[in-house]
Amino acid sequence: MSSPEEILQHIFGFPAFRGVQRDVVGRVLDGRRTLAVMPTGAGKSLCYQLPALALEGTCIVLSPLIALMHDQLRAATAIGIKAATLTSADSNQAETIARFRAGDLDLLYAAPERATSEGFRNLLRDAKVSLFAIDEAHCVSEWGHDFRPDYRLLRPLLDEFPDVPRLALTATADEHTREDILVQLGIPHEGMIVAGFDRPNIRYLISPRQGTTQQLVDLVAEQPGAGIIYAQTRAATEKLAATLSAKGREVRAYHAGLDPAVRAKNQHDFVASEDMVMVATIAFGMGIDKPDVRFVAHAGLPKSIEAYYQETGRAGRDGEPSVAHLFWGAEDFARARQRIAEVEPQRQPGERQRLTALGALVETGGCRRRILLKHFGEDPPETCGNCDNCLNPPATVDVTETARKFLSAVYRTGQSFGAGHIEAVLLGQSNEKVLQRGHDRLSVFGIIEGEEALLIKPVARALQLRDALRTSEHGGLEFGPEARAMLKGEQTLDLVIQPKRERRGGRRGNAANPMDDPLFEALRARRRDLAKASDVPPYVIFHDSTLREMAAIRPINLKALGNISGVGDRKLEAYGPAFLETILAFE
Structure with a gap:
């Protein structure tokens, strides 16, 4: 089986390469250095596994997480690849080292921390290395959303073996990050192959939070198959898991504060399941190589578009139809701006840029996929046909006057009160708090009525998203830098009115078996x-x-x-x- 096509058919069981796999494999087999940017589910691991079988020696796979390595080890072993891991969690390290020295391994997985040690370098000198594969290569870049300093130490190791081809792989890197990866890992620009970022099998849905728990209960009731729900805090994961479990679905929690044995068991059971839901912090996921996750939900705003893309990318890695649903609130943006103010000054412009990109994604009335793909430097069509806005186009309403009324009320009440109090003033509600502070005598008292009242909450959310309003340390609303321009009529505000979703009584059939075969x-x-x-x-x-x-x-x-x-x-x-x-x- 000398040809790549024969190995592909007999070992992997595939009649043909997909996408850019053939180009990447060809470069590796020619001994050239390559960066492959391929979407999750496009078959990145095959791009080093196949050359590992075709070339003499052992392919060294550098991967960031032990759980991910063990998942990949299990999958490789199942198809007959001779593979092993060399990690702190392995009790058979001596046996693995002996197999490596004897030339009895096609693949050896290790973490960058180990790979950059002198002992590991000495080990590599004892045997034939066929290829260096650097997985999750965006971790090498300070511009990447998952920067890991140990990746920066890989270049001297790679350069010690100049004749060994090197293959960097990532699914999540914008243009700036890609350029940095090339420099940090010593790969020529002509060696970069970008397959595109589109995941057409994923349906993107984004909704404002309106009773998050009930929204997630509805989602889980509708979606069959395994799923992941990302929550913002450890306490939220456990609370949500308990609530969803009470509805009859098998649900577990996962966060860094759990007992390690409980965390490991929950992860093991989730990977083995076909229908379990995991409620987790972002500590969960990067080490999961589970292809049949049918839905991913976010109960709050992710850190960046890169993080969102990577986290939603854990759905549908097998290419089957899947759903990614994000629930967001204005307070998410307020907290994010507070975090940005606390980071080093040189990082703040980049962080603000990331937050602005997220704001454009959640606020758009156009195609979500187009916003995502344009962020990664692509030029996609105007519509994708598989996101909420393309499937059910929302209406757009000019709410500039309502926004000015809201801002006026915030100003006249002293920039000290929350959205609920401002709404009560605008609607003319003479409750105790309004009367006690004399806000019933303000010119803005009762100036909103009828259908305009329905716009108050979404307008408040939009003003915070646009940074016209911010939350003070005492929880009140105060002006942000964009407020003055809107009050003076120099800036307008259009609001996307999402169509109401119908509540469904139960799951929509069986995602795995839609034909009921x-x-x-x-x-x-x-x-x-x-x-x-x-x-x-x-x-x-x-x-x-x-x-x-x-x-x-x-x-x-x-x-x-x-x-x-x-x-x-x-x-x-x-x-x-x-x-x-x-x-x-x-x-």
């Missing part, structure tokens, strides 16, 4: 049994797409089964008879 369900059941017996997640055996193809084609012998996409020689030998038996039982 009984053979497909039988194949999933067989996969579940085999996975339990082998102590691996079901997707390690076969993805849903492979099972669907089996159910559609109904192969009658092992040779025909081997032609199904995703069925390589090793899996055909290990699992083929069991799945063929299930298929033939339906004839």
Whole structure:
């Protein structure tokens, strides 16, 4: 099996390369240095796994998280690749080192912290290294959203082996970050291959928070399959998990403050499940290589568009239809601005730029995907057909006058009160607090009525998003830098009015089996049994797409089964008879 195409078919079970995989693999096999920017789910790991099988020696994979390495190790071993990890969590380090020195490994995974040690360099000198693969390469850049200083120390190691090709891989890097990766890892500009950032199978939905818990209860009720909900705090993860569990779904919490054994068990059970929901802080996810996550929800604003793209990218890595739903509030932007004010002055302009980009994403009445892709330097179409605004275009209303009324009320009440009090004044509500402070005698008292009253809350949210209003340390609203221009009529405010979503009573069918095919369900059941017996997640055996193809084609012998996409020689030998038996039982 000397050709890449033969290895692709027999080991990985794929009839052809996808996207830019062939270009990346070709460069690596030619011994050239390469940066591959490929969206999650585009098959980045194959770009170093296949060359590792074709080249003499061992491919060293530098990866940031132990959990991620162990997931990738399990998947590689399942298709017959000789792989091992060398991490602090491994008890068989001596055996792994002996196998490496003996040339008995195709892949050796290690963290940058270990890779930059003198002991590891000495180990590499003892055996043949075929390739350096640097996963999550955006971590090398201070411009990246997940900067890790240890990645900066990799260049001397790589340069010590100048004849060994190096392959940097990332799914999340804007133009500035990509340029920095090339410099930091010594890769020529002509070695950069950008596949694009579009994940067409993900449906992007963004909504203002209006009773977040109930919104998430509704989402979980509607969405079958495994899912991740990102919450802002550790306490919020546990509270949300308890609430959602009470609704009958299996839900776990995950955050850095949990007992390590509980955290590890929750992660293990989630990876192995087909229907569990994990409520987590952002500590969860980067180390998860689970392809069948059907939805990702954010209960608050992510740190940046890069972080949002990476976190939502954990949905639908298998290419199947998936959902990403973000719920945001004006207070998210207020907290973000406070955080920016506390960072080093030289970082503040970049952080403000990131926050402005997030504001454009949540506020737009146009295509969400277009905003995302333009951020990464692409020129996408005006509409994508698979985000909330494209599927159900919202109305846009000029609310400049309502905004000026709101700002006037904030000013005349002394810039000391929250949005609820301002709303009461504008609506002419003579409650105790309003009367006690004499705000019923102000010129702005009762100046909003009728349908305009429905605009007050979204206008308040929009003014905070635009930085015309800020929250003081005492919780009151005060003017931000954009307030004066709006009060003077120099700036207008258009508000996107999202169509109301209908509440649904339950889940919308089965995401994995939309055609309700009984053979497909039988194949999933067989996969579940085999996975339990082998102590691996079901997707390690076969993805849903492979099972669907089996159910559609109904192969009658092992040779025909081997032609199904995703069925390589090793899996055909290990699992083929069991799945063929299930298929033939339906004839």
